[in-house]
Every structure is written in C-alpha cells, then in structure tokens.
Amino acid sequence: MRISSFEHIVRLQFNSLMPIIIKNKLKSRYRQLARRSKLEVLFCEIAETKQVERGTNDTYFYDCVSFKVLHFTIYVSDETLGTALHRLSEKQRSAILLRYFQGMNDREISELYHVSRSAIFSRIKYSLQGTTQGRYLTGGVPPVRFSM
Numbered sequence: 001m002r003i004s005s006f007e008h009i010v011r012l013q014f015n016s017l018m019p020i021i022i023k024n025k026l027k028s029r030y031r032q033l034a035r036r037s038k039l040e041v042l043f044c045e046i047a048e049t050k051q052v053e054r055g056t057n058d059t060y061f062y063d064c065v066s067f068k069v070l071h072f073t074i075y076v077s078d079e080t081l082g083t084a085l086h087r088l089s090e091k092q093r094s095a096i097l098l099r100y101f102q103g104m105n106d107r108e109i110s111e112l113y114h115v116s117r118s119a120i121f122s123r124i125k126y127s128l129q130g131t132t133q134g135r136y137l138t139g140g141v142p143p144v145r146f147s148m
Helices: 005-039 048-054 079-087 090-100 106-113 117-129
Strands: 065-069 072-076
Touching: 065 079, 065 090, 072 079, 072 090, 079 090, 090 106, 090 117, 106 117
Parallel strands: none
Antiparallel strands: 065 072
C-alpha cells in the first residue's frame, strides 16, 4: 500500500526535527548537570568529621526498655537506667517516670493517682535515695543527697 504525499511530508518533517530536539534536550541536561555539580559534593570527598556532624543515630524500639504508666508508654534508651527502674516498686517507678520523662510536677501526678502531693514527693525522694533493702536506683552507687 502506498503512502500519501501528506504522510510522506509529515514523516520528513518529523525526521528532520527529531535530531534537533534530541540535541537541544541533551544540551539542557548537560547544563543542568553542570549547575548541580557546582552545588553538590560527593560523599567520599567530605571530610570524616563533617560526615559525623551530619550523621544521624537511629533509635529502634528493641534498643529501648518500655514502661507502661497509666495511658503513657515511656521508652528508656539507657539499659542501666532501665534495669534500675525495674528494681523499684510500681508506685515509685510510675512517679519517677511521670516526673522526669513526662515532665509532670508533683501536683499533676497526685491528681492522677488520687493521693496527696507529699506522698508523691516522698515516693520520688525515697526512690532516688534507695530502698530500705539497700538497692539504689543508680545500680549500686549511692545517689547524691538532695533537698527539695
């Protein structure tokens, strides 16, 4: 089957324009790569100290010890602190976690547990000083005495 003269003209125009379009597209791409290469630095060319500055540390939940206090789930990433918190009673542990990890004050914690503010204060104080059996929150090292 023979093609019409119109189709033949369209094919010729297409065949003549395609190399021009491809050449211009390549020029545009090379210019874009040149602009980008001025701004980018290869990772292997960065000094090691700068790599550390820009690096991130991933924290995974299996690296943490989790505690469930009321409707909060609190994750503790320090293993020594996690084991020391496990040694405390449930009341002392919840008071410590709510105070230091959730940022609540004694009044807010006492309202949650329906006890006096002084009871929460004493729970926190005695858990930081150590229990009557001689176990310390700091893993055997006596904590620094404090006054509130």
